[in-house]
Amino acid sequence: MHLTSSFRLLPALALGLLLCGCYSRSDMKGETSAASSPAETPAATEATTETGPPLEPAAASSSPTTAGVLAQVNVFLEVSGSMEGFMPKTAANGSNTRFQQHVAQFLSAVNRSSAARKNYFRIKEKPYRDSYQQLSQTVRAGIQQPASSTNIPTVLDTLVGGYYAPNTVNVLISDFIYSPKNAGAIPYISTDVTDALNRTRRADLAVSVYGYTSDFRGTFYPALTTSVKKINGCCDTDIPYYFWVIGPADAVRRFDAALLEKQPAQQAHFGVKYPTPASSLLNRFQNVGSWYYGEKDASKRTAGASYHTVAVSSVSAREPVEFVVGLNLKTLPGLYRDLNYLKTNLKLQAQDTDAKISSVFAATDQTKNSSGAENQYTHFVKVRVTKLGKAARPLQLMLNDQQPAWISQWTTKNDSNINQAGAKTFALSSLVDGVAAVTSNEQDKAPVFAIPLTLQPAD
Amino acid sequence: MKSFFRFLYELIGTPQPPSETPVYREVIFPNVGLLTIGLSLAMVLIFYYIINRAMGVATFNKLRHWVIFLVLNAVLAFIIGIWQANSQAVASHSYVYWMSTWNAILGLFWFFLFSVLLKRGSTNASTTPF
Numbered sequence: 001m002h003l004t005s006s007f008r009l010l011p012a013l014a015l016g017l018l019l020c021g022c023y024s025r026s027d028m029k030g031e032t033s034a035a036s037s038p039a040e041t042p043a044a045t046e047a048t049t050e051t052g053p054p055l056e057p058a059a060a061s062s063s064p065t066t067a068g069v070l071a072q073v074n075v076f077l078e079v080s081g082s083m084e085g086f087m088p089k090t091a092a093n094g095s096n097t098r099f100q101q102h103v104a105q106f107l108s109a110v111n112r113s114s115a116a117r118k119n120y121f122r123i124k125e126k127p128y129r130d131s132y133q134q135l136s137q138t139v140r141a142g143i144q145q146p147a148s149s150t151n152i153p154t155v156l157d158t159l160v161g162g163y164y165a166p167n168t169v170n171v172l173i174s175d176f177i178y179s180p181k182n183a184g185a186i187p188y189i190s191t192d193v194t195d196a197l198n199r200t201r202r203a204d205l206a207v208s209v210y211g212y213t214s215d216f217r218g219t220f221y222p223a224l225t226t227s228v229k230k231i232n233g234c235c236d237t238d239i240p241y242y243f244w245v246i247g248p249a250d251a252v253r254r255f256d257a258a259l260l261e262k263q264p265a266q267q268a269h270f271g272v273k274y275p276t277p278a279s280s281l282l283n284r285f286q287n288v289g290s291w292y293y294g295e296k297d298a299s300k301r302t303a304g305a306s307y308h309t310v311a312v313s314s315v316s317a318r319e320p321v322e323f324v325v326g327l328n329l330k331t332l333p334g335l336y337r338d339l340n341y342l343k344t345n346l347k348l349q350a351q352d353t354d355a356k357i358s359s360v361f362a363a364t365d366q367t368k369n370s371s372g373a374e375n376q377y378t379h380f381v382k383v384r385v386t387k388l389g390k391a392a393r394p395l396q397l398m399l400n401d402q403q404p405a406w407i408s409q410w411t412t413k414n415d416s417n418i419n420q421a422g423a424k425t426f427a428l429s430s431l432v433d434g435v436a437a438v439t440s441n442e443q444d445k446a447p448v449f450a451i452p453l454t455l456q457p458a459d
Numbered sequence: 460m461k462s463f464f465r466f467l468y469e470l471i472g473t474p475q476p477p478s479e480t481p482v483y484r485e486v487i488f489p490n491v492g493l494l495t496i497g498l499s500l501a502m503v504l505i506f507y508y509i510i511n512r513a514m515g516v517a518t519f520n521k522l523r524h525w526v527i528f529l530v531l532n533a534v535l536a537f538i539i540g541i542w543q544a545n546s547q548a549v550a551s552h553s554y555v556y557w558m559s560t561w562n563a564i565l566g567l568f569w570f571f572l573f574s575v576l577l578k579r580g581s582t583n584a585s586t587t588p589f
Contacts, residue, residue: 292478293481298485
């Protein structure tokens with residue numbers, strides 16, 4: 001039998017088929033890395049587009065102390081008579097109050113901070129400029145000439161009107177005991193606060209409220225003066241005091257992260273915007289049932305890639321699908337990292353499915369040291385599905401911005417017998433409601449963050 | 460091409476664990492499929508055109524010699540399955556062995572198919588296996 005020349009070529013053809021037909025991991029990466037690199041960090045790009053131009057990129061915002069230095073920090077210490085008990089003259093045994101300890105440390109931290117300018121003020125009927133040393137001395141040795149009383153709406157108005165500037169924060173340290181002129185004004189406390197903050201109509205106004213308690217040695221002036229005007233030699237109970245950080249949203253967020261996150265405190269945030277945290281589905285971490293990443297490029301398994309599409313190949317009540325979403329909440333303040341807050345306020349918005357959050361848990365040493373993708377995340381949300389729509393449906397994981405429970409717990413309607421009432425502040429929730437009314441749109445309250453996912457049947 | 464290999468390899472069921480499905484469908488099935496076809500073709504060419512034609516070996520053209528190549532081809536196809544799955548670092552699961560076994564069976568099929576198609580070009584073994 002005679003061979004044609006094309007038959008002679010067959011071995012070469014076979015070899016060619018062998019060589020060029022094979023996909024390998026490395027060349028697949030090579031041909032796609034150029035094309036897909038801009039889309040590799042969707043969370044980061046989302047964050048920057050959402051927060052707008054005044055913010056530095058999301059990557060930089062994870063370390064606010066080094067990024068974008070604040071132009072100015074103004075610290076205002078209220079020095080009315082009611083604050084004297086927080087700052088008593090040093091006792092014979094040299095002991096001080098927790099307020100003195102904490103505020104002196106805080107002032108020192110502000111003074112050491114990277115902000116370009118730091119100003120210190122005592123607030124009486126109006127702010128008086130002090131040096132760091134003078135104000136720190138006031139905290140340590142007590143108030144020299146206490147003001148008779150300060151009116152909170154007036155103070156807020158002054159701060160927002162005269163000291164509000166881009167890249168600047170104003171920190172107001174006070175007990176926030178607001179006593180209206182007469183009892184008839186009490187129902188209008190929140191409106192007064194709203195009006196005070198709203199007078200200058202700052203579009204990006206944000207307020208962070210940090211609550212602390214301290215022992216108190218002196219005269220306590222209740223807000224409600226119907227039964228008693230003052231309580232001498234007070235108090236057996238701790239008295240709350242607050243730091244209110246007021247300024248443009250971006251500046252407040254960075255100041256909070258740099259100076260107020262380290263110490264334990266109760267906190268509430270109004271109007272502060274946070275970059276969307278990094279997140280991803282995890283296909284090798286507590287996954288149950290038949291599902292896989294629905295992204296087209298999931299097979300490449302690029303290092304550090306994040307996934308947000310769940311493709312479900314089969315699901316039923318007997319064979320449910322469970323998937324875990326990893327969240328990196330490092331950039332959020334402590335309130336939103338608190339597991340109890342997350343458990344009550346993380347919500348899933350879904351269509352045509354019974355997808356539900358079945359558990360929320362924080363990273364453990366095991367997840368942190370794991371070699372899997374779960375080691376990048378601080379919190380995990382497990383979602384359970386037994387029913388599915390016929391086509392791809394959006395699924396939103398969002399954290400609702402809910403007023404934290406401590407605010408109502410720290411509120412009292414009558415502080416004339418403070419020793420029995422405990423560590424509470426008169427009408428605190430009204431003050432806070434007044435702030436919330438300014439910074440949030442009443443119709444729909446924006447969530448702290450929303451992570452879009454897709455739930456789809458596998459093809 | 461991908462959908463052809465996906466069809467071929469999912470005759471024994473979908474990949475396990477399910478989370479590895481994209482890697483199997485997009486990378487492992489096409490790789491293993493092409494490598495196995497190429498291997499089978501190369502083995503057939505070696506048997507019919509190198510040993511039994513170019514080299515002119517006269518004592519290696521019986522059915523049992525063909526079976527030796529057939530079995531060797533299946534063993535290599537099994538190894539290709541394991542090797543490709545491991546090189547993609549999929550989660551370990553008995554499915555890797557099922558898939559490789561299925562690939563060995565497919566290797567038998569490809570070898571037989573190429574034998575039937577190409578045996579006539581051989582001088583010494585044009586009637587092997589039948």
